Amino acid sequence: MTVTNTKFKNNKTCTICGKDYISKKTPKPEAWGGGFWIVEIPQCTCEADIDVKNKSEIRAKEEADYKRKILQEKFKNAQIPPIYFGLELNSDYFTDIRKDEPKAFAEMQWWSDSFRPETAKGIIIVGDIGRSKSSIIGAIANNIIKKGYNCLFTTFGDLLDDFASAAKNDASINKLLYWLCEFDCIILDDLGHETYNTSKRMELAFRIVDTLFKNKKCVLVTAQKDKIEALKGNRSLDMLRDRLHTMCPHSYFFEGLSYRRKK
Ligand SMILES: [Zn+2]
Numbered sequence: 001m002t003v004t005n006t007k008f009k010n011n012k013t014c015t016i017c018g019k020d021y022i023s024k025k026t027p028k029p030e031a032w033g034g035g036f037w038i039v040e041i042p043q044c045t046c047e048a049d050i051d052v053k054n055k056s057e058i059r060a061k062e063e064a065d066y067k068r069k070i071l072q073e074k075f076k077n078a079q080i081p082p083i084y085f086g087l088e089l090n091s092d093y094f095t096d097i098r099k100d101e102p103k104a105f106a107e108m109q110w111w112s113d114s115f116r117p118e119t120a121k122g123i124i125i126v127g128d129i130g131r132s133k134s135s136i137i138g139a140i141a142n143n144i145i146k147k148g149y150n151c152l153f154t155t156f157g158d159l160l161d162d163f164a165s166a167a168k169n170d171a172s173i174n175k176l177l178y179w180l181c182e183f184d185c186i187i188l189d190d191l192g193h194e195t196y197n198t199s200k201r202m203e204l205a206f207r208i209v210d211t212l213f214k215n216k217k218c219v220l221v222t223a224q225k226d227k228i229e230a231l232k233g234n235r236s237l238d239m240l241r242d243r244l245h246t247m248c249p250h251s252y253f254f255e256g257l258s259y260r261r262k263k
Contacts, residue, residue, distance in 0.1 A: 016044075017046050019044045023039065024039045024041055071146070071148075074150055074151070078141060078151045084153075087139040087142060088139055091139075094132060097136070105136075115143075115147065115185070122219040122248035122249070123140075123248055124221040125137070125221070127224070127225065128225065130258025130259050131256060150182065150184045152185075153187040154188065156189075156193075159180075159188070162176060164200075167200065173204075186220070189221075191228060192223050193224075202234055203236055205237070217247075221244060
């Protein structure tokens with residue numbers, strides 16, 4: 001058989017750049033019936049490039065879907081009350097408090113934007129009813145979760161209830177403490193609203209706060225002035241307050257009428 005391996009011009013062109021393909025005539029083995037194969041070879045990389053582009057687009061979409069799923073999971077785990085869903089510090093919702101507390105507000109905005117769990121020090125906002133304390137903390141939580149951190153939004157009362165029902169068993173308390181310390185930021189909303197009807201409950205409250213303290217956890221606390229004042233006179237509660245103040249060097253006091261009443 002004569003070996004022909006000739007290239008010749010073909011009518012086929014690249015659909016993207018219009019460059020002509022070159023066809024190559026290669027012999028077919030006798031066992032396969034002999035004759036020739038015509039192989040068409042593009043003279044550009046357009047189609048190969050598109051293939052790479054499509055593949056990387058598919059990969060990017062998969063990555064985005066995965067990130068979105070993780071984020072949904074983080075928001076679910078955070079247990080943020082639905083009234084704070086989607087709330088952002090720069091939204092109109094905070095116009096009044098931004099005007100009344102410009103320094104505190106700017107500091108918290110900066111805090112939220114530059115949050116890193118290894119270095120962030122806690123915030124405590126004490127104030128009158130309806131001064132947007134919880135909404136601000138909710139908006140901060142939304143922001144840091146969007147950055148990929150894990151946050152828990154709870155009241156100290158709810159947390160204490162969970163611990164109290166596990167209190168019969170030390171192993172389950174340790175498990176709860178471990179779960180709590182997995183979060184990058186822990187929000188204790190409305191501190192002082194919880195009841196301390198037993199000394200066991202006070203001990204438990206101190207143990208929770210002490211664990212967060214020893215693990216250098218970032219804690220955000222809101223409280224009404226009179227409620228936090230009431231956490232006094234008992235050794236466990238005094239120590240608890242003391243720990244919280246150490247953990248939350250960013251301390252703000254919002255005084256004034258309720259924005260809710262004004263609206
Ligand atoms: Zn081309």
